[in-house]
Amino acid sequence: MTTERIAEFFKTRRPEGPCLVVDREVVRDNYTAFRRALPDSAIYYAVKANPAPQILELLASLGSNFDCASVAEIEMVLEAGAGAERISYGNTIKKERDIARAHALGVKLFAVDCHEEVEKIARAAPGAKVFCRVLTDGEGAEWPLSRKFGCVPPMAVDVLVYAHQLGLESYGVSFHVGSQMTKLEAWDAALADAKRVFAQLAKQGIYLQMVNMGGGFPTKYLRDVPTAEAYGQAIFAALSRHFGNQLPKTIIEPGRGMVGNAGVIKSEVVLVSKKSDEDAHRWVFLDIGKFGGLAETMDEAIRYPIRTERDGDEMEPCVLAGPTCDSADVMYEKNMYPLPITLTIGDEVLIEGTGAYTTTYASVAFNGFEPLKSYVI
Numbered sequence: 001m002t003t004e005r006i007a008e009f010f011k012t013r014r015p016e017g018p019c020l021v022v023d024r025e026v027v028r029d030n031y032t033a034f035r036r037a038l039p040d041s042a043i044y045y046a047v048k049a050n051p052a053p054q055i056l057e058l059l060a061s062l063g064s065n066f067d068c069a070s071v072a073e074i075e076m077v078l079e080a081g082a083g084a085e086r087i088s089y090g091n092t093i094k095k096e097r098d099i100a101r102a103h104a105l106g107v108k109l110f111a112v113d114c115h116e117e118v119e120k121i122a123r124a125a126p127g128a129k130v131f132c133r134v135l136t137d138g139e140g141a142e143w144p145l146s147r148k149f150g151c152v153p154p155m156a157v158d159v160l161v162y163a164h165q166l167g168l169e170s171y172g173v174s175f176h177v178g179s180q181m182t183k184l185e186a187w188d189a190a191l192a193d194a195k196r197v198f199a200q201l202a203k204q205g206i207y208l209q210m211v212n213m214g215g216g217f218p219t220k221y222l223r224d225v226p227t228a229e230a231y232g233q234a235i236f237a238a239l240s241r242h243f244g245n246q247l248p249k250t251i252i253e254p255g256r257g258m259v260g261n262a263g264v265i266k267s268e269v270v271l272v273s274k275k276s277d278e279d280a281h282r283w284v285f286l287d288i289g290k291f292g293g294l295a296e297t298m299d300e301a302i303r304y305p306i307r308t309e310r311d312g313d314e315m316e317p318c319v320l321a322g323p324t325c326d327s328a329d330v331m332y333e334k335n336m337y338p339l340p341i342t343l344t345i346g347d348e349v350l351i352e353g354t355g356a357y358t359t360t361y362a363s364v365a366f367n368g369f370e371p372l373k374s375y376v377i
């Protein structure tokens with residue numbers, strides 16, 4: 001959403017070239033909404049969604065914890081003023097020397113999804129707490145996470161027993177239902193799996209304490225999405241259903257839901273053309289595309305709201321593409337995007353809901369185009 005503060009920034013600062021502007025008041029509101037929706041869960045912001053220092057500083061000052069995927073992200077969070085006790089090293093794929101570095105920096109909580117990773121942590125971070133990630137089907141997510149992370153629940157039991165044997169603290173279970181998850185029920189099956197892992201381990205005298213319920217909370221793009229409150233109610237109901245009155249500690253790791261709606265990208269129309277005189281559809285080329293920060297338009301998965309100064313004029317679907325010389329740099333073609341027929345070269349367009357997964361996905365200098373500039377206001 002283009003807030004008044006963002007509109008004012010564009011009007012007064014008139015930045016040259018494509019750029020992202022993030023309104024930190026919206027991030028603050030999102031944090032508060034998660035806090036209220038799940039008052040008993042600790043919030044671990046998924047840093048990869050947008051690691052701008054001002055966002056990390058704001059969230060650190062609000063009391064957030066952080067989910068990091070690399071030593072560089074851990075260092076950014078420490079720099080922002082949060083202590084190592086507020087950091088989870090949540091990537092299941094880590095070099096042993098990075099685990100050692102994180103351990104030296106004071107990080108005590110690590111994700112695993114196999115025996116081999118447990119061995120690395122036992123060597124490089126002795127005594128650390130570990131949680132094992134279980135697979136979920138990702139059904140209903142607009143940006144699903146496939147089978148890359150996690151193991152089947154029966155294997156998670158073995159992995160956590162092994163961690164215990166190697167002197168680690170087997171602390172809990174994690175899952176991620178898939179990003180931009182618009183189905184409130186998605187957490188239910190994963191929590192049922194988590195409870196089964198808890199029960200199996202309890203039989204062996206290992207008492208897990210924590211369920212990391214991951215991210216997946218959506219941003220409103222073109223369609224409405226349920227509120228944080230609705231997610232909170234559905235998740236709390238599922239927790240109670242499966243764990244009864246012995247609720248574990250819980251964590252959520254919002255990324256997209258924390259920053260997505262706080263950002264707007266300003267872009268410019270570079271060209272409007274057709275491929276033949278008879279061509280029914282225009283091609284609209286912007287100065288930003290898949291390589292400039294809009295990578296999540298891959299397979300036309302994420303469909304951003306686009307505003308122009310000519311909204312209100314007659315609309316017609318067009319192919320929307322980026323400025324680079326890679327033919328993959330087309331955002332919407334199978335499902336064309338309606339834009340005003342009067343839209344012309346030099347017009348400014350605002351791409352909303354772009355606070356998450358844009359600056360971090362922008363290439364360094366493909367075709368000489370600079371990485372996406374960003375301002376946090």
Ligand SMILES: *Cc1c(COP(=O)(O)O)cnc(C)c1O
Nearest residue numbers: 046179215216217253254255256
């Ligand atoms: C990316 C990621 C998240 C954030 O996911 P969103 O869908 O953006 O909320 C949370 N946890 C882990 C482990 C992740 O990799």
